[in-house]
Amino acid sequence: MPRSHSALPRLFVDTDLAAGAALTLGKEQSLYLAAVLRKGVGDSVVLFNGRDGAWLCRLTGDSKKSVVLEVDEQIAPQTRPSDLWYGFSPLKTERLDYVIQKAVEMGAGIIQPVTTQFTQVHRLKPEKLAANAMEAAEQCEVLSVPEIAPEIGLDALLSQWPQMHGDRVLVFADEGEASSSPLGALQNLVGRRIGLLIGPEGGFSDSERERLRRLPFVLPISLGPRILRADTAAVAAMAIIQATIGDWR
Structure with a gap:
């Protein structure tokens, strides 16, 4: 503009x-x-x-x-909608608003709440999430407002992933992964459709991490040697994805 x-x-x-x-x-x-x-x-x-x-x-x-x-x-002119799927475990109100706003700013195309064993907030209001995304788009000169997909449980998401998302790779920030740079692993995904999953405060449970790591469409990555808050991890991971294989290139 x-x-x-x-x-x-x-x-x-x-x-x-x-x-x-x-x-x-x-x-x-x-x-x-x-x-x-x-x-x-x-x-x-x-x-x-x-x-x-x-x-x-x-x-x-x-x-x-x-x-x-x-x-x-x-x-x-109208910009093309982003194809980046972003799944997050719902947080409390103030930080939830922050996560939605930053996802819009960072170029997410689909935003979906995903409940996990350690999720503390349930039964979100989709209309409030959509209004938050719209407000962020207004403020940041984004022309394609992300879709807000219905809240879903992690088990259901993983079971339905191949049918709903085809060959999309699901990248998840794994706090149990040995500290390392994720750049090499992400660079191997150039040209692929990407989803990003960020867990709740306290991370994924051991059983959730084990299931995620067994699935062929899942790529675990480390976000470095420090434990990040869920909202910080979301921004860090999206920045890395956009800079490495996304629309910042």
């Missing part, structure tokens, strides 16, 4: 975007623009929907209940 547009408010909408189109925002987004940001008629905002790229729009009506916008021009 051009720098001149980077300071403008960015909002995700679910409607089609095309030059000359007019649209009315819902109450929450209207209140945000008109009351919180104090935007009025003639001011510009950027809209995106995950399909049509980013569009520069002008306010033509600034009611706090229903802001009306006219779509002017496309300022960024």
